[in-house]
Amino acid sequence: MVNSNNPHPLEGVFAEALALLEAGCQHFSEALRSERRALEARDAEKLIIASKRKLEAARQLERAQEVASETALAQKYDATMAGFLALALDYFEEDSSLRQRFHEMLKLLGHCAQVNETARRIVEARLECTDEALRLLHGMENRTDPRYGQDGRPLKPGAGAHRGVG
Secondary structure, three states: OOOOOOOOOHHHHHHHHHHHHHHHHHHHHHHHHHHHHHHOOOOOHHHHHHHHHHHHHHHHHOOOOOOHHHHHHHHHOOOHHHHHHHHHHHHHHHOOHHHHHHHHHHHHEEEEEEEEHHHHHHHHHHHHHHHHHHHHHHHOOOOOOEOOOOOOOOOOOOOOHOOOEE
C-alpha cells in the first residue's frame, strides 16, 4: 500500500485525472437519465434539452479522457485510456482507495455505454416507425427512399442523413 507519509510521486497526477474522469462519467450518467425520462415521456422539448445536456457531458468526458491519456503519455505509456489503465495497474495496484475509485469509474463508464446504446436503439426504432407512417400517409409505401448515405447506398428506413446517420 502507498504510504501516506511518503506518497508515490504520480499519486497526485493520477488522482487529478481520475477525478476528472469521475466527474465526466457522473455528468454523462445524469444526462442519460434525463434523456431516458424524456424518451419515456415522449416529450420533445425535454428531449431536446436532454440531448444538449448529453452532448455537453460527452464533451466533458472526452476532455477528461484526453487528460488521462496525456497523464499516461507523460509516464511513457500509450496516450490512450488503455495506457491510463496500464498506468493505474502498474503504479496503484496496492492503493486500495485509488484502485476502488478507478474500478467504480470504469463500472459507471460501462453502464453509461449500455444505457446510451439502449437510448440509441429506442430512438432508431421510433424513427423507423415514424418514417414508415409518413410514407404510408403520403402514399409512398411502394416507393423507395430517394436519398443515399455517405457510402452511396440507398438509406434504410429510419437512417436519414438529416439525422446525422448514413
